[in-house]
Amino acid sequence: MKKLREEFADTLLELGPKDSRVVVMVGDISHGILQPFAKACPGRYFNIGICEPAMVNIASGISKVGLIPVIHTIAPFIIERAYEQIKLDFGYQKLPVNLVSVGGSFDYAQLGCSHHCYTDVSLISHLNRGVVVMPGSPIEFNKLFTDIYSENNINYFRLSEQSHGVNFNREDIKFGEGIKIQDGKDVTIAVVGSQLKNAMNAAELLKSDGISTEIIYFHTIKPFDKKIIRESLLKTRRLVTLEELSEHDGLFSISIKSSIGIDGLKCEQIAIKDFIHGYGSYEDLCKKSGLDHHAVYAAVKKIVNL
Amino acid sequence: MNSELRIKILEMVKRSGEGHIPSSFSIVDIIEYLYSSVLKYDCLKPKWSERDYFILSKGHGAGALYAVLHAKGVLKNDDIINYGTPAGILGGHPDSTIVPGAEASTGSLGHGFPTAVGIALGNKILGLSNKVFALLGDGECHEGTIWEAANIATNQELRNICAIVDWNGSAAQLMPRDDLPEKWKAFGWETFLMDGHSKDDFEKVFALVLNSKSNAPKAIIAKTIKGKGVSFMEGHGKWHHRVPTDEEMDHAILELKNEK
Numbered sequence: 001m002k003k004l005r006e007e008f009a010d011t012l013l014e015l016g017p018k019d020s021r022v023v024v025m026v027g028d029i030s031h032g033i034l035q036p037f038a039k040a041c042p043g044r045y046f047n048i049g050i051c052e053p054a055m056v057n058i059a060s061g062i063s064k065v066g067l068i069p070v071i072h073t074i075a076p077f078i079i080e081r082a083y084e085q086i087k088l089d090f091g092y093q094k095l096p097v098n099l100v101s102v103g104g105s106f107d108y109a110q111l112g113c114s115h116h117c118y119t120d121v122s123l124i125s126h127l128n129r130g131v132v133v134m135p136g137s138p139i140e141f142n143k144l145f146t147d148i149y150s151e152n153n154i155n156y157f158r159l160s161e162q163s164h165g166v167n168f169n170r171e172d173i174k175f176g177e178g179i180k181i182q183d184g185k186d187v188t189i190a191v192v193g194s195q196l197k198n199a200m201n202a203a204e205l206l207k208s209d210g211i212s213t214e215i216i217y218f219h220t221i222k223p224f225d226k227k228i229i230r231e232s233l234l235k236t237r238r239l240v241t242l243e244e245l246s247e248h249d250g251l252f253s254i255s256i257k258s259s260i261g262i263d264g265l266k267c268e269q270i271a272i273k274d275f276i277h278g279y280g281s282y283e284d285l286c287k288k289s290g291l292d293h294h295a296v297y298a299a300v301k302k303i304v305n306l
Numbered sequence: 307m308n309s310e311l312r313i314k315i316l317e318m319v320k321r322s323g324e325g326h327i328p329s330s331f332s333i334v335d336i337i338e339y340l341y342s343s344v345l346k347y348d349c350l351k352p353k354w355s356e357r358d359y360f361i362l363s364k365g366h367g368a369g370a371l372y373a374v375l376h377a378k379g380v381l382k383n384d385d386i387i388n389y390g391t392p393a394g395i396l397g398g399h400p401d402s403t404i405v406p407g408a409e410a411s412t413g414s415l416g417h418g419f420p421t422a423v424g425i426a427l428g429n430k431i432l433g434l435s436n437k438v439f440a441l442l443g444d445g446e447c448h449e450g451t452i453w454e455a456a457n458i459a460t461n462q463e464l465r466n467i468c469a470i471v472d473w474n475g476s477a478a479q480l481m482p483r484d485d486l487p488e489k490w491k492a493f494g495w496e497t498f499l500m501d502g503h504s505k506d507d508f509e510k511v512f513a514l515v516l517n518s519k520s521n522a523p524k525a526i527i528a529k530t531i532k533g534k535g536v537s538f539m540e541g542h543g544k545w546h547h548r549v550p551t552d553e554e555m556d557h558a559i560l561e562l563k564n565e566k
Contacts, residue, residue: 023431043431049461054420054454061424064409067431084414085451089421093411094403 004159005102007138009033011145012070016041019150023062027052027073029102056082056099060089063096068150074108075101075117075158083123086154091127096152098145099124104160104193105244106276109285118272122249124156125222131155132221133175136164136193140219143173162194162282164217178225180232184214187300188232190255191242192218195291199242202296211304218251226258233259239267240299244291247271266306268299307503308338309562311377312535314386315369316562320555322390324398328533328545330369332474332502333441336528337362337374339508340439344516349378352407358436359425361410363418364443364472365399371408372396380407416449418442419469423455426467426523438467444477444486453493459523460494468515468524469495472502474532479543490525502530536561 002010013036016022024037025046038045048055052073059069071078078101079086090097101120108115124130131153135141141157148155172179181196182203191199196217203213214232218225233239239259243251252269259265276289286292311334319325337360341347345358362371372389375381381396388394395404399413409425412418422440429436446452459467471486478484491497496518501507515524532546533539536558550558 023428046427046462048458049454051451051454051458054423054451054458057417057420057451058424058427058455058458061421061426062428062431064421064425065428065432065434067428085417085420088411088414088417092401092403 001163001165002138003161004135004138004141004163005030005161006033007141008072008100008159009037011142012037013040015146015149016044019068021066021068021150022070023067024070024072025055025059027055027077029073052077053082053085056085057089059097060085060093060095063090068096068098070098070100070149072100072102074103074115075120076115079120079123079156080117086124087127090154091129094129094152096154098149098155098157100157100159102159104158104162105272106285107161107282109282110279112279113275113277116276118244118246119249120156120158121221121245124154127154129153130222132158133219134158134192134221135219136196136217137166137168138163139168139170140173143170144175144219147175160194164194164196166196173219176220176223176225178228179217179219180228181215181217182213184212184236186212186236186304187214187238187240188229188236189213189215189240189242189296189300190218190229190251191215192221192251193244195242195244198291198293198296201293202300205293205297206300209301211300213300221251221254224254224258229255229258230262233262233265237262237264237266238303239265240270240296240303241267242270242291242296245271247273266303268303270295270299307505308334309535309565311338311370311373312562313559314373314376316550316555316558318369318372318386318389319549323549324390325369325549326366326398326547327369327550328539328542329364329367329443330373331534331536331539332530332532333367333472334370334373335503335534336441336470336508337370338377339505341374341378343508344512345439346437349380352380356436359409359422359438361412361418361422361438361440362400362408363412363422363440364415364446365412365418367441367443367472368396368398368400371400375407415443415446416451420451420455422467423459423464426459426464427462429466430462430464436466439470440467441470441472444471444473444475444484445480447471447477447486448481456490456493456495463521464523465521468526470526470528472530473527474530475541476532487527490527494522495525496520496522497525497527500526500528502528503534535565
């Protein structure tokens with residue numbers, strides 16, 4: 001399967017020649033794979049330098065004259081470092097932008113916490129016109145980006161090198177709608193990103209224990225599909241959320257908000273608690289932070305036995 | 307010079323109890339000259355697609371911008387009267403989504419200038435000839451985004467942008483090593499020195515800027531006096547965010563009227 005970042009480059013190459021408003025700005029990231037766009041759309045590609053706050057701020061001027069900026073670099077640098085620029089220059093001024101990050105939460109597992117990002121989804125969600133998309137496969141990115149890139153929103157596309165490996169039909173990918181991966185009656189697992197793989201593996205183990213698991217996958221965090229999660233929880237009354245995001249504000253918190261009024265709900269959250277110190281592979285850091293199918297299995301067993 | 311505008315600024319701030327008088331006095335002459343003699347601008351059509359842009363990056367000088375926009379007919383009498391009230395659209399920093407003629411919402415320092423660079427870059431991409439002028443505070447030049455954006459403008463050869471720095475000595479109070487002309491020159495900007503309160507100098511310097519054949523962006527370092535026009539406000543840091551008493555108000559207006 002193609003990497004998400006490659007899909008980003010291909011999608012821009014597809015859209016750029018058709019829409020002369022598209023302007024791409026990167027902070028010395030993905031420069032090589034974006035050369036086809038740069039050649040196909042001369043004068044609309046900028047590897048602007050290592051200056052993330054100014055890159056975002058300057059993009060607001062580009063947006064002000066009617067162009068469509070697509071701004072790209074590693075997640076903590078574009079969102080956390082440049083957050084005031086996003087908040088004021090796009091939020092307060094009501095200007096549109098597409099922010100496309102790479103690196104997910106800890107794809108750069110060999111580089112340490114400076115390159116991790118667990119709060120970006122929450123930060124953009126707090127902005128009124130903030131839209132948050134976490135595509136877990138290339139087709140999701142292509143479909144969702146193509147659908148919404150020219151809307152007057154602060155669009156945030158959070159890309160990861162990890163894919164969940166599930167093949168969706170293009171027509172089943174709808175902006176703002178969750179996807180029911182499998183039906184179940186005992187427990188609801190809500191999941192984002194490549195963690196879907198872990199959810200599915202856990203569900204297999206649980207099945208042999210006689211536990212029927214419903215899995216709901218979200219590629220869009222904001223606007224959030226409250227309906228699909230609510231319907232599921234009215235049936236199962238048990239929720240486990242699985243996310244590579246800060247435990248303080250992410251999929252769990254929005255799922256709980258969606259379940260207000262549902263009596264007797266039992267829940268468990270699997271999320272990132274603190275800086276994940278240390279190095280290794282992506283899988284190593286998943287284990288270290290308790291993001292694996294064993295943890296999902298244990299969480300489900302815990303609430304089923306309550 | 308521009309006593310009526312200064313009196314208008316005083317009255318707005320006095321009425322509402324909030325504002326930055328000296329920061330507006332140091333720049334009102336420049337802004338008035340821009341809208342009268344430099345900018346390609348139609349006051350009846352503030353969104354005119356062929357307009358030159360003026361961006362007040364030091365947003366706390368908003369009183370000066372409002373006074374000039376009012377004098378030019380972009381803002382109404384009621385807008386000035388309702389400054390800082392729930393009924394109004396004007397406040398201590400400009401909000402571009404509600405104030406006609408305000409091209410950027412500024413207040414947190416270091417945001418308006420990069421936006422101006424982005425407009426200049428966007429216009430270059432679109433092949434448009436609109437010019438962009440941004441007015442920065444000297445204290446604002448302590449912000450990192452100013453220099454990130456200045457570097458980008460030089461490397462993108464944005465000859466369509468002109469930064470005007472209100473060099474009123476505020477920055478030097480905090481960081482005495484304050485050689486702004488050399489800094490802008492070092493960043494690759496074609497740099498001009500200007501008396502921020504001399505119409506003769508305005509004519510001379512803006513003519514040089516507009517006639518320059520260089521591909522470099524332009525920087526005008528405008529030597530100004532904070533609080534210019536009212537002797538007891540001039541240069542005094544304590545007046546930065548102060549509202550005058552009734553007596554001080556009378557003295558200030560008298561002095562301004564006599565200067566006319």
